[in-house]
Amino acid sequence: MDAIETVIERYFAAWNEADAPVREALIAQALVDDGRYCDPLSDVEGHAGFSKMVEGVHAQLPGHRVQRTSPIDRHHDQVRFEWEIVSPEGTVAITGVDYAELGSDGRLRSVSGFFGTGVPEEAAA
Amino acid sequence: MDAIETVIERYFAAWNEADAPVREALIAQALVDDGRYCDPLSDVEGHAGFSKMVEGVHAQLPGHRVQRTSPIDRHHDQVRFEWEIVSPEGTVAITGVDYAELGSDGRLRSVSGFFGTGVPEEAAA
Numbered sequence: 001m002d003a004i005e006t007v008i009e010r011y012f013a014a015w016n017e018a019d020a021p022v023r024e025a026l027i028a029q030a031l032v033d034d035g036r037y038c039d040p041l042s043d044v045e046g047h048a049g050f051s052k053m054v055e056g057v058h059a060q061l062p063g064h065r066v067q068r069t070s071p072i073d074r075h076h077d078q079v080r081f082e083w084e085i086v087s088p089e090g091t092v093a094i095t096g097v098d099y100a101e102l103g104s105d106g107r108l109r110s111v112s113g114f115f116g117t118g119v120p121e122e123a124a125a
Numbered sequence: 126m127d128a129i130e131t132v133i134e135r136y137f138a139a140w141n142e143a144d145a146p147v148r149e150a151l152i153a154q155a156l157v158d159d160g161r162y163c164d165p166l167s168d169v170e171g172h173a174g175f176s177k178m179v180e181g182v183h184a185q186l187p188g189h190r191v192q193r194t195s196p197i198d199r200h201h202d203q204v205r206f207e208w209e210i211v212s213p214e215g216t217v218a219i220t221g222v223d224y225a226e227l228g229s230d231g232r233l234r235s236v237s238g239f240f241g242t243g244v245p246e247e248a249a250a
Binding site: 038039040043070071072073074075076078080081082097099101112114116117118119120121122123 | 163164165168195196197198199200201203205206207222224226237239241242243244245246247248
């Protein structure tokens with residue numbers, strides 16, 4: 001498993017970790033210290049900000065899991081990968097794509113999530 | 126037409142402009158002065174860098190046009206939109222998606238292009 005695969009595995013593990021100290025340890029392996037994460041519903045910075053945001057998503061979507069559904073597509077320091085959020089019953093609740101920039105140490109420096117793996121027709125700027 | 130629609134219209138006009146001074150004027154309206162553009166084949170900075178890169182693409186794909194094929198999907202300072210490159214005969218040569226971060230003045234600060242509107246199955250990090 002190469003470095004970027006490992007970083008992104010830790011990132012998804014962090015998304016799915018209910019135990020806050022374990023989650024924060026995973027986040028520290030996935031995101032640079034002042035890393036930013038944003039999506040249509042969130043815009044947070046740093047490990048604590050990311051951890052608290054994940055806690056909020058767990059509260060809103062109890063028992064759901066986030067999982068990667070595509071290969072990691074990379075060029076230069078840029079990556080993208082698709083994902084889905086699955087309910088405890090196995091229903092896909094949301095699909096999306098993350099675009100990320102890597103920091104010089106290979107951890108994620110900035111992650112921007114969008115809902116829908118392609119741009120939805122009704123998307124409006 | 127709102128600000129981001131205008132900026133992205135100028136961006137595509139710049140891609141399709143053969144006349145260098147006109148192209149550079151369009152780029153100045155689309156990209157911040159030290160803006161970065163990268164895709165699997167390019168990684169350039171600033172208006173001159175972007176202009177020269179476009180000139181190279183024109184030389185490689187004579188008579189082709191780049192056009193947007195999706196709405197602009199935006200949250201916070203983040204946007205994505207899909208595009209295609211069409212040959213003079215009307216054949217789609219390449220499809221892709223641009224993910225971009227906006228600068229504080231509404232111009233593009235950083236653009237990362239990927240080939241394929243979704244992540245291709247054969248993508249490898």
